[in-house]
Amino acid sequence: QEKEAASLDLSDDEDLAQAFDMHSLIVSSLHPEEEDKVLTADEVISEIDDMMKVGVAIHVVVKYVILLITMMDLAFFIYPILRWFHQVSFSSVAELKAMNHAQLNELIAEYDSTTKLLSEMLVTELALRDELEFDKELKNQFISLLLTIQKKRRDSQSERKNKK
Numbered sequence: 001q002e003k004e005a006a007s008l009d010l011s012d013d014e015d016l017a018q019a020f021d022m023h024s025l026i027v028s029s030l031h032p033e034e035e036d037k038v039l040t041a042d043e044v045i046s047e048i049d050d051m052m053k054v055g056v057a058i059h060v061v062v063k064y065v066i067l068l069i070t071m072m073d074l075a076f077f078i079y080p081i082l083r084w085f086h087q088v089s090f091s092s093v094a095e096l097k098a099m100n101h102a103q104l105n106e107l108i109a110e111y112d113s114t115t116k117l118l119s120e121m122l123v124t125e126l127a128l129r130d131e132l133e134f135d136k137e138l139k140n141q142f143i144s145l146l147l148t149i150q151k152k153r154r155d156s157q158s159e160r161k162n163k164k
Contacts, residue, residue: 099107
């Protein structure tokens, strides 16, 4: 464990800390009166655009987006951001060809981690959907049985009245 702790890449932590600082600066400048406001996808995209203009490295932006997605855990929030990221990531093959081997490996690792994260979120959302469908079926069965019992009760009451 000591070897793992010694081999940690602190530059990523510093980059992530810089991204948090950038996030807090942007959020406080956009909405100083609303500290706890939930951001929309468009607001986050605007923040990321601001980060890109300032010159924050793309891998820091990717970590920031992944962090936001995990914190928010909202499926509808992911799609506009992913669409935006796809547009700004690497628009030409020439940019990819200009990258060295280490940069390409880092990019692949980031895409792999993003894919893993999104896959986990998809599995979670599908499990939730299945659970909700099961609950709905149980409720429908319960209501159906309840209606059947009420009908039988009414029928038996009407038979009793007819016998009297």
